[in-house]
Amino acid sequence: MNQVSLLRRRALNAGPIHADGAFVLYWMNAARRCGWNHGLEHAADWARRLARPLVILETLSCDYPWANLRLHRFALQGMADNARRLATKPVIYHPFVEDRRGQIPALLREWGGAACLVVTDEYPLRWHRQLLVRTAAHLAVRCEAVDSCGLLPLRATEHDFPSAYAFRRFLQRELLPHLLSPPAADPLDEAGLAVSDPLPASLAENWPAAAATLLAGDERAMASLPIDQQIPPVATRGGADAADQLLEGFLGQGLDAYQSLRNQPQAAVTSGLSAHLRWGHISSHEIVLRLLTREQWSPDRLAPDSRGRRSGWWGLSGNAEAFLDQLVTWRELGYNYTQHHDDYDRFDALPPWARQTLQKHARDPRPELYSPEALAAGRTADGLWSAAQGQLLREGQIHNYLRMLWGKKILEWSPDPHQALEVMIDLNNRLALDGGDPNSYSGIAWCLGRFDRPWGPERPIFGTVRYMSSRNTARKVAVDRYIQEYGVDREAP
Numbered sequence: 001m002n003q004v005s006l007l008r009r010r011a012l013n014a015g016p017i018h019a020d021g022a023f024v025l026y027w028m029n030a031a032r033r034c035g036w037n038h039g040l041e042h043a044a045d046w047a048r049r050l051a052r053p054l055v056i057l058e059t060l061s062c063d064y065p066w067a068n069l070r071l072h073r074f075a076l077q078g079m080a081d082n083a084r085r086l087a088t089k090p091v092i093y094h095p096f097v098e099d100r101r102g103q104i105p106a107l108l109r110e111w112g113g114a115a116c117l118v119v120t121d122e123y124p125l126r127w128h129r130q131l132l133v134r135t136a137a138h139l140a141v142r143c144e145a146v147d148s149c150g151l152l153p154l155r156a157t158e159h160d161f162p163s164a165y166a167f168r169r170f171l172q173r174e175l176l177p178h179l180l181s182p183p184a185a186d187p188l189d190e191a192g193l194a195v196s197d198p199l200p201a202s203l204a205e206n207w208p209a210a211a212a213t214l215l216a217g218d219e220r221a222m223a224s225l226p227i228d229q230q231i232p233p234v235a236t237r238g239g240a241d242a243a244d245q246l247l248e249g250f251l252g253q254g255l256d257a258y259q260s261l262r263n264q265p266q267a268a269v270t271s272g273l274s275a276h277l278r279w280g281h282i283s284s285h286e287i288v289l290r291l292l293t294r295e296q297w298s299p300d301r302l303a304p305d306s307r308g309r310r311s312g313w314w315g316l317s318g319n320a321e322a323f324l325d326q327l328v329t330w331r332e333l334g335y336n337y338t339q340h341h342d343d344y345d346r347f348d349a350l351p352p353w354a355r356q357t358l359q360k361h362a363r364d365p366r367p368e369l370y371s372p373e374a375l376a377a378g379r380t381a382d383g384l385w386s387a388a389q390g391q392l393l394r395e396g397q398i399h400n401y402l403r404m405l406w407g408k409k410i411l412e413w414s415p416d417p418h419q420a421l422e423v424m425i426d427l428n429n430r431l432a433l434d435g436g437d438p439n440s441y442s443g444i445a446w447c448l449g450r451f452d453r454p455w456g457p458e459r460p461i462f463g464t465v466r467y468m469s470s471r472n473t474a475r476k477v478a479v480d481r482y483i484q485e486y487g488v489d490r491e492a493p
């Protein structure tokens with residue numbers, strides 16, 4: 001059996017393994033990629049051990065939260081890449097797209113009935129956990145969930161951390177063995193997979209594979225899906241091919257200016273990989289190891305007594321250290337939080353000091369009040385904020401520095417912090433390609449104090465939560481071209 005750490009896998013039910021089943025089923029629904037994927041690797045190992053074919057079933061539900069055309073097309077493009085990449089491998093790949101709610105658990109019951117066992121993906125958000133529990137409870141065979149979410153297994157910690165600093169200290173002590181146990185770049189490469197039998201005809205007939213037009217993201221093919229049809233697709237392509245290109249481009253160009261220019265919205269030096277990470281089209285292990293190879297890194301460069309300092313631990317250039325701090329410390333801090341708190345999206349999950357100060361100022365007069373609709377359309381008197389919302393509407397992303405301002409202003413312009421939280425979650429997760437990720441909730445909650453500390457002086461509305469204003473932001477970073485490019489006409493119908 002492979003070395004997928006025990007921390008990374010768990011049984012979702014007590015079902016048996018049917019050694020004489022027709023195939024081993026890997027149900028891909030979060031780590032949507034063919035390589036660097038612990039779940040796929042684990043399923044392939046079961047297939048070798050039982051000498052049965054491996055079937056990879058990738059599903060796209062129509063009722064994940066905020067399902068819409070934009071998000072769906074990004075996911076479908078990933079499925080098209082997987083279909084192409086797996087066509088030459090000794091496995092059966094079956095992409096399934098729901099056209100009615102609730103089909104996936106019924107499909108899994110039927111396919112699971114023919115399988116030896118089911119292996120699937122772990123993901124620490126509520127709706128996903130609930131889907132796994134509901135589905136596994138009705139399976140006649142064993143179902144195992146495998147965690148490919150990050151460098152650190154989700155179950156490697158027993159609690160959350162109050163700050164990036166505290167989490168970084170922990171990582172500096174504990175990360176190395178996990179970093180050095182990456183998933184295989186190509187888990188289907190090794191010999192030993194049974195040559196695939198055709199899928200039992202009834203399974204494919206009852207649950208047909210998505211048509212090529214749908215996988216191509218054809219708008220007519222998507223028009224009949226029961227998802228929000230009002231949010232249009234954007235130009236950014238989903239899928240492993242696009243993720244590879246972004247990573248190549250970033251390692252070749254962006255990285256060398258990352259430390260000095262990452263906060264500059266007009267500089268475009270960041271990786272742009274968050275949406276591909278969100279949809280599982282690329283693995284953080286792959287990104288980190290490719291960067292470390294480029295930097296000719298070896299573990300003896302680690303500085304053992306870094307004490308949670310932001311740079312210096314890896315023994316790398318300032319640019320590489322700054323990038324790894326975002327990709328490893330900040331990204332996995334969010335995953336860690338959702339792993340330990342099911343209420344990650346609720347006001348009550350903010351730290352006590354933040355709740356108290358925001359409550360104390362909840363009734364303070366607001367300089368402006370904008371309805372959720374006006375905010376969604378970007379119709380405010382603040383040109384910089386509206387440009388950030390304009391970028392979100394048009395491209396499905398906002399530069400990180402302006403994203404912080406974006407959230408802070410929603411707090412300032414909403415009737416109270418509870419409504420601000422709701423509006424931020426809704427706009428972010430509906431419009432951003434990387435929305436619906438654990439870091440959607442940590443980024444938004446950061447605007448309200450999570451992972452931060454109190455800042456003086458105490459101000460109206462914010463209390464001691466860190467304050468940001470468009471004027472100060474425009475002083476710190478260049479935004480003229482950004483406003484010109486993404487600005488929204490306030491009077492537009």
Ligand SMILES: Cc1cc2nc3c(=O)[nH]c(=O)nc-3n(C[C@H](O)[C@H](O)[C@H](O)COP(=O)(O)OP(=O)(O)OC[C@H]3O[C@@H](n4cnc5c(N)ncnc54)[C@H](O)[C@@H]3O)c2cc1C
Nearest residue numbers: 270271272273274326327330331400407434435439440443
């Ligand atoms: C209000 C608000 C909402 C946010 N919503 C999301 C979201 O929905 N999904 C999401 O993935 N991130 C979110 N973030 C975090 C951050 O804005 C994005 O991860 C980052 O802008 C992605 O751009 P990039 O891929 O070019 O990042 P890079 O600078 O290239 O960083 C590399 C990777 O590190 C991770 N990362 C970078 N910055 C952060 C951060 N501040 N917190 C956590 N991880 C980070 C991302 O995975 C990113 O792809 C939010 C932040 C705020 C303030």
